[in-house]
Amino acid sequence: MSDVNESFLELSGITKRFGDFVAVDDINLKIAEGEFFTLVGPSGSGKTTMIRMLVGMDQPSDGEMRLKGQVMNNLPANKRPTCMVFQSLALFPHKSVGENIEFSIKIAGQDKAARRTRVNQLMEQLRLPLSYYEKSVMQCSGGERQRVALARALAFDPDILFFDEPLSALDFRLRKALEKELKDIHRETGKTFVYITHSLEEAMVMSDRIAIMRQGRIVQVGTPHEIYNYPKNKFVAQFMGEVNTLAVKKSGKNKVKVVGGDDEFTVLDDLADFTTGFLIIRPEILKIGKAAAKMKNRIKGVAYNDYALGSRVQYQIIIDQFEEHWLVERLQDEPYEGRRGDMVEIGWQPADSILVSE
Amino acid sequence: MAGTTQNSKLQWLRNPGVLAALPASIFLLIGFAGPLLMVGAYSFMPSRSFSLNQIPTFENYISIIHDSYYLSFFWSLAMAVIVVILLFIICYPIAYGMAKLFNKWANLVTALIAVPILISENIRLFGWVLILLKNGILDGSLQSLFGVSASGLLFTVPAIILGLVYVYLPFTLFPLVIGISMVPDTLKEAASDLGATRWQIFREVELPLSMPGLMIGGILTFVLVLGSLAEAKILGGQAIVMIADDIESAFTFAQNWPKGSALSVLLIALSGFIVFLLFRRVDLDRVIGRR
Numbered sequence: 001m002s003d004v005n006e007s008f009l010e011l012s013g014i015t016k017r018f019g020d021f022v023a024v025d026d027i028n029l030k031i032a033e034g035e036f037f038t039l040v041g042p043s044g045s046g047k048t049t050m051i052r053m054l055v056g057m058d059q060p061s062d063g064e065m066r067l068k069g070q071v072m073n074n075l076p077a078n079k080r081p082t083c084m085v086f087q088s089l090a091l092f093p094h095k096s097v098g099e100n101i102e103f104s105i106k107i108a109g110q111d112k113a114a115r116r117t118r119v120n121q122l123m124e125q126l127r128l129p130l131s132y133y134e135k136s137v138m139q140c141s142g143g144e145r146q147r148v149a150l151a152r153a154l155a156f157d158p159d160i161l162f163f164d165e166p167l168s169a170l171d172f173r174l175r176k177a178l179e180k181e182l183k184d185i186h187r188e189t190g191k192t193f194v195y196i197t198h199s200l201e202e203a204m205v206m207s208d209r210i211a212i213m214r215q216g217r218i219v220q221v222g223t224p225h226e227i228y229n230y231p232k233n234k235f236v237a238q239f240m241g242e243v244n245t246l247a248v249k250k251s252g253k254n255k256v257k258v259v260g261g262d263d264e265f266t267v268l269d270d271l272a273d274f275t276t277g278f279l280i281i282r283p284e285i286l287k288i289g290k291a292a293a294k295m296k297n298r299i300k301g302v303a304y305n306d307y308a309l310g311s312r313v314q315y316q317i318i319i320d321q322f323e324e325h326w327l328v329e330r331l332q333d334e335p336y337e338g339r340r341g342d343m344v345e346i347g348w349q350p351a352d353s354i355l356v357s358e
Numbered sequence: 359m360a361g362t363t364q365n366s367k368l369q370w371l372r373n374p375g376v377l378a379a380l381p382a383s384i385f386l387l388i389g390f391a392g393p394l395l396m397v398g399a400y401s402f403m404p405s406r407s408f409s410l411n412q413i414p415t416f417e418n419y420i421s422i423i424h425d426s427y428y429l430s431f432f433w434s435l436a437m438a439v440i441v442v443i444l445l446f447i448i449c450y451p452i453a454y455g456m457a458k459l460f461n462k463w464a465n466l467v468t469a470l471i472a473v474p475i476l477i478s479e480n481i482r483l484f485g486w487v488l489i490l491l492k493n494g495i496l497d498g499s500l501q502s503l504f505g506v507s508a509s510g511l512l513f514t515v516p517a518i519i520l521g522l523v524y525v526y527l528p529f530t531l532f533p534l535v536i537g538i539s540m541v542p543d544t545l546k547e548a549a550s551d552l553g554a555t556r557w558q559i560f561r562e563v564e565l566p567l568s569m570p571g572l573m574i575g576g577i578l579t580f581v582l583v584l585g586s587l588a589e590a591k592i593l594g595g596q597a598i599v600m601i602a603d604d605i606e607s608a609f610t611f612a613q614n615w616p617k618g619s620a621l622s623v624l625l626i627a628l629s630g631f632i633v634f635l636l637f638r639r640v641d642l643d644r645v646i647g648r649r
Contacts, residue, residue, distance in 0.1 A: 080551075
């Protein structure tokens with residue numbers, strides 16, 4: 001993203017307290033125009049509270065929200081040039097597909113012909129058959145309802161479109177398809193999208209930038225590439241999915257030792273300002289069996305079980321001295337040659353591990 | 359082939375739903391449909407007869423048309439319409455509060471509104487007589503405190519309306535509470551987010567979605583007021599005569615069961631027709647979103 005208009009939406013010191021409980025704690029963020037920005041966090045991380053404040057359904061206890069330089073803290077939801085796609089979608093059950101989509105422009109007083117033109121245009125853009133205009137939204141499928149909700153929000157022509165986990169209730173395949181579709185629509189409309197979800201995987205697929213939230217605070221902001229390759233701490237690294245984690249301490253230049261053990265591994269970092277932390281190694285990067293022999297860092301374990309993941313096969317290796325199970329993944333057409341129960345060597349290069357703080 | 363049709367004809371009898379509904383159906387047939395059919399049959403018997411084995415006749419209906427009963431019908435209808443409208447205006451804010459705002463206090467409010475129903479309607483109405491009476495509680499208090507008189511309140515049409523509104527308030531209120539609580543808050547938030555003002559949210563989202571409750575409360579109250587007589591008699595004196603009063607007189611003073619029956623049949627037909635019209639205009643299934 002260009003940083004010409006970096007502060008299209010600017011949040012400074014946003015805090016929300018419910019009694020003694022701090023749901024959102026001093027959030028500072030700048031979101032650029034046209035960006036697909038995603039807030040990711042587990043439930044209770046404050047992301048829903050965050051988005052409710054952004055659309056105007058809740059008021060921040062502290063801090064300032066600026067849209068295009070204008071403070072919008074005290075603007076009620078119906079006066080804000082923003083719009084949200086709800087988790088429940090919140091479609092009006094007593095209205096047809098067309099009536100749902102045209103709601104905002106009907107409210108704004110547009111005449112019937114203009115409304116119909118706009119609705120048709122949106123229905124085409126979202127691949128909804130034009131014959132659905134009269135159809136009751138309650139008769140639409142899950143995917144169709146998503147599109148109606150999105151069309152309804154787009155009809156409002158908002159400066160920013162917010163999404164509150166609208167895909168979370170859908171089955172896996174439909175969700176995957178709609179993730180990509182949403183990114184395509186983002187590209188076509190050029191609008192600023194702010195999305196919240198508990199799935200980092202979902203965020204990765206769609207977003208230009210991701211902010212990871214934990215306990216009301218932002219832990220890391222970055223592109224999907226940055227988040228994946230340079231997680232700031234153990235929480236972010238583990239949030240992405242299955243990773244192998246090992247508590248380590250500095251034992252020399254480019255050397256770390258396992259906490260409470262003798263194994264020593266080489267890392268790329270010269271460890272100038274590192275004492276203790278975690279070594280993160282992704283399952284897909286680890287080598288197993290013969291391939292591990294050439295690796296600089298190696299350990300031995302027992303091949304306990306294997307799982308088919310489609311394109312890849314995952315092996316669970318029990319490493320006695322760590323009292324841990326590690327995961328190793330191989331492409332399915334080049335599987336590990338040994339059997340379950342065999343003692344096997346696994347290994348990785350110094351450049352493949354990530355060193356993070358707690 | 360013939361065997362299977364025979365079978366399927368008897369199939370419904372083995373349906374557990376039909377069997378389970380059988381005792382209640384028989385009870386309703388004897389206790390509810392039976393008396394109604396009797397009333398229907400009596401309406402075609404000659405005037406002042408007390409048995410059903412006479413030659414059927416239309417004389418009761420003809421005499422009703424020639425008489426001035428249309429006035430009583432008019433008053434009953436007028437009262438029903440006025441009371442339903444007034445109750446909607448009074449009950450909507452209360453129902454809204456009970457459904458969305460009062461939280462734990464809603465139970466207390468429900469109890470306070472429901473408890474008077476346990477006391478006989480007539481006794482509550484006589485309470486109002488004491489209040490509205492010349493030199494009664496209201497008039498007397500106003501006289502001694504401000505020197506103003508409010509003596510002409512009792513035995514007027516407004517007094518009847520007051521009584522009807524007072525007695526039938528719970529019947530409008532409680533269905534309305536259910537109707538309003540059926541409207542999800544997220545829909546109102548979504549409407550607001552899309553730019554709707556409070557009034558637009560009410561008109562476009564809340565009102566149509568709480569329509570089932572409004573309809574049920576409205577129809578219940580309408581039918582009850584149509585058949586009411588205590589309010590007009592106790593608070594109205596001779597101000598107006600409502601149709602239920604005429605029916606009672608026909609059965610008691612006049613000892614003319616056939617005429618009372620004919621009036622009853624006409625009242626039932628009238629209520630049925632109006633309810634039918636309302637249900638045709640408002641498609642409840644679509645409002646609830648089932649279609």
